Amino acid sequence: MLDEATREHITDGAGPGVRDTDGDLRPELIEQVANAVEASDAARLKALFADLHAADQSDLLEVLAPDDQPRLIELLGPVFDFTALTELDETVRTRIVEALETHTLVEGMRELDSDDAVYILEDLDKADQAEILDQLPELDRAALSRSLDYPEETAGRRMQTEFVAVPAFWSVGRTIDHLRETEHLPERFYEVFVVDPLYRLKGAVALDVVLRSRPGVTIGEILSDEWHQVRDTDDQEDVARLFERYNWVSAPVVDDTGRLVGVITVDDIVDVIAEEADEDLKALGGVKADEELSDSVWYIAKSRFSWLFLNLLTAMLASVVIGLFAGEIEKMVALAVLMPIVASQGGNAGTQTMTVAVRALATRELGHGNAMRIVVREAAAGLINGLAFAVIMGAVAVAWFGIPDLGLVIGLAMVIVLVAAALGGILIPLALHRLGADPAVSSGPFVTTVTDVVGFCAFLGIAALWFGKS
Template sequence: MSSDDFITDAEIAGDESAYTLDRKSINAILASVEADDQVLLTELMEPLHAADIADMLEQFNSGDRARLIRLYDREFDGEILSELDESIREEVISVLRPQVLADAVREMESDDVVDLVEDLTEPQQEAILDALEDADRVAVEQALAYPIYSAGRLMQREVAMAPEHWTVGEAIDHLRASDNLPEQFYHLVLVDPRLHPVGNVTLGKLMRSRREVPLLDLTEDTFRAIPATQAESEVAYAFNQYHLISAPVVDEEGRLVGVITIDDAMTVLDEEHEEDILRLAGVGEESSLSDRVIETTKRRFPWLFVNLATAILASLVIAQFEVALAQIVALAVLMPIVASMGGNAGTQSLTVAVRAIATKDLTGSNVWRVIRREVLVGLINGLVFALVMGIVGYIWFGSLVLGYVIAAAMVINLVVAGFAGTVIPVLLDRLGIDPALASGAFVTTVTDVVGFFAFLGLAAAILL
């Protein structure tokens, strides 16, 4: 592996001081690994943030990654594991010595341990669970009992809470004396005698208020409890929609079982956005630069096969106009333009619609208004480009009628693209099919078939 392959974000931005992991640091770290110099490696890694170390491990090949971990393992902490891409976590864990892994896991919050364990093989899960203390192991196993991608998996079990009848002074004294608080927290959760959360008090209000003030007088208006079985995508939406900082999680009986903080909710939101982008491109929802060739090939093959099938369908439409194509060669030259413009317009509408569905901005109450808007946009763009292509067709081939044909086909296809790009994702969503995953193939097929049929059909009817 050559260190010259690495270009950091800071270098791209032209400001290496904004990013600890610069090219010079990577080169020095690689040199220390190659020299088997543990002292120098530890010195070079010491100023790096856990996220930077995780980034670097993801960039290295398997051999260099293993050598670095073995040299650095005494300093390896749990935060690095939580920052690692899921695609290489198992590999890193398999390289770490059992005692180092145990020490790293014990440093992690319960939600981070759950996130780490749920994607591992059963033997590796057992190795990590065995490293935990009994109380922590029980907490993690209880979280793993909740459905995957649910709030129960996302929450941390450590909660800063207080009885609803306490005053500010009692709460502060309790927090100072407690040794079982989360490493970071933003609210004090108030609970009734049955452990039902009744409100949140921000630490800012708590510290500003006099000791005799009742906690109930300081509760936040934005308080809401989240069921442990709620989908994590819904949790992330609630945090984003209602500007939450943290929220208590409750079981089926409404009792407090954990808390979700904004950093975890925003991580889910980022993952949802990333999955939508990858699905729209047809490369799978868990693609990574660290994936192996075979894994990447298997993930992309089905969607390439779908594209092949749709391309064959479009070719069958073209085959119906063999006579027209044989007599007028200009049709073969111009028809890809019509299909391409329709495909691009459809993708634009599709992307807007899929994102609006994901953010719940596109609903039954406004769907027809959005469809009408996209159709009108397609019509206006179609008319403009129809004029351009009509002139191009006339100048290029000296045929005014041919210019009319491609202009009309352009208008038809862009209108259909705007309609299909919005309607297809909505229909798929209503049918319970992920629109980000399946819309692209359908929209491309519609615009190709309509584009070829409109252009060649009009040409055959008018020019022959």
């Protein structure tokens, strides 16, 4: 949110406040920005955007028509914070970057931290990356090229290459003077790293410790005994888990020789956690991780087709099971009426268990040590709910159709399907994880198949046996 001075600046002569009480952009502001872009009124736009946070700039940029988005950036010039591009959907960001003049991109990249610059560049093809990198200063070009060489979703891709490193023999006074006098320091940093002449990491000292120590004390004397590091090839999700577990604020990144190559800070990790959670949630619904609201209709339809086709095959299998009991269904219409209820309850119960299991596997809370206990717990929960819903649906079936035996049949089916759903919801993700497959992506169709097939077989099979004897 804006401070009072910024809010007054925007309101007095520059336009309305940025957001309403619900946190949405004010329509008046959006209209003023759109009108200023259409009129190519750079002065008006600069007044509207002055002192806006990058997140607010990003939201204003995203609501404009596609053709107006790059025009806005060109008109704003240095007033536009290129960090705002990192807040956009990948599809929107790529389209804007490709439409911008190269010199505009280069000037914007100069002001970014290396991790933000890499985040923007990585979506471009190699030729466009090279064109931009060639126009950057040599040191910046080398740092960005090195980061882009790392595989996606690794610490090397996420790290920023700006950090503060000093030798152990420097005094606290000399270190503080260095921090005051050096121009190109990171915008935010929390630790001073200690390195040897080959830049191998020897430890770290928190800034508050530096400021509280006497000027004559050497950095080596106040070196922390509990410092930590991550490898440049570590998966970003594993790094995020370490931040969460140990409450880190930042972590140095080293290569395979122990040489300090960058630093990851908690603001990067927040983005990683959000991305991984978003990816898992989409995977559970059969949606590709890179699908965005800005994607085209054709891309969305094509990306979802394979998942829907797999679900169609599993649904056909369930239909085959129903076909085996066609005779019983013809004799008693009540079976056809109640059959979807059994399958629906099993599907919902299986999805509940599967969601918990997939999330627990993703966060490493579920493993070899506690797998059996969790399986037993889920089965017991399924049994309790099965008995409860057996009583409920048994009473409903008797009241509805006036057939006492039908209540007993659906009651038994409810117990079986809910226990099967609980077991399928936990055992299928565990098995897929053990086989090296992503449970979030693969579990859904298998769990659905199990619950449908077991539900139909249980209900119709028991009905066939029970009423066949009658």
